[in-house]
Amino acid sequence: MERKNCAERLKELLEYFGIKQNDLSKRTGIPKSAISMYIKGERVPKQNRISDIADAYNINEAWLMGFDVPMKRQISDRDIGNAFANDNLFDIIDNIPALSPHEKSHFTNYLQLLEINRKKADDYVEQLLSIQQMDVELRLNAAHARTDIDIPEGVDTSEDDIMDDENF
Structure with missing residues (x-):
């Protein structure tokens, strides 16, 4: 059996997925002009x-x-991320009424990323969530009395008294 060339396989890929050169360009980041030359065998x-x-x-x-x-x-x-990225998912996301247009845009943009860039996006989101959680914990801790030290009875711990005390 004769080995097919890359141009033939690219044509098969477009037909198999029912996509156009422009779709392939968007999904891969490869310029459309380059894809056109690949498909023509140039x-x-x-x-x-x-x-x-x-x-x-x-x-x-x-x-x-x-x-x-x-x-x-x-x-x-x-x-695994790219295994589920197909044009049907874009339609599914577009038809979820609970998502705002901005949220739909986030999902569709994510699906168009290459796997390596999805990993970067995932890492960044994890960092943001971690920072957000730390902010919440700091606010909660600031709202409670300290439990890590013993404060003698009768000592006023209100901020005004501490701020007015020249010894502090």
Whole structure:
């Protein structure tokens, strides 16, 4: 059996997913003009571009390069995010009435990120949540009396008295 070229496989990918070159460009970050040249066979994508396309659609890189292997790769932990990113999810998100347009935009933008950038976004969100939690805990602790020290009876601990005391 003759090995197919990358241009043929890219055409198959577009047909299989029912997408256009513009969709592939948006999803991978590869300029549309480059994708057009790949599909026409005028240029062969470099390895990083093949990886970008493969990651975006959970496609086996070897298949994309024309080898006789299954099109879809096995889902691993690294790929699990992209395995569920397809055009149907965009429609599903768009039809959730409980989400504001801004929230829908966040979800659809996230789905368009490459896996490595999704990890960065996830890490940043975790950091923000951690900072938010610390702020809440600080406010709660500031509103309560101190329990880590013994204050003798009769000592006034109100802020006004402490602020007026010259010894402090």
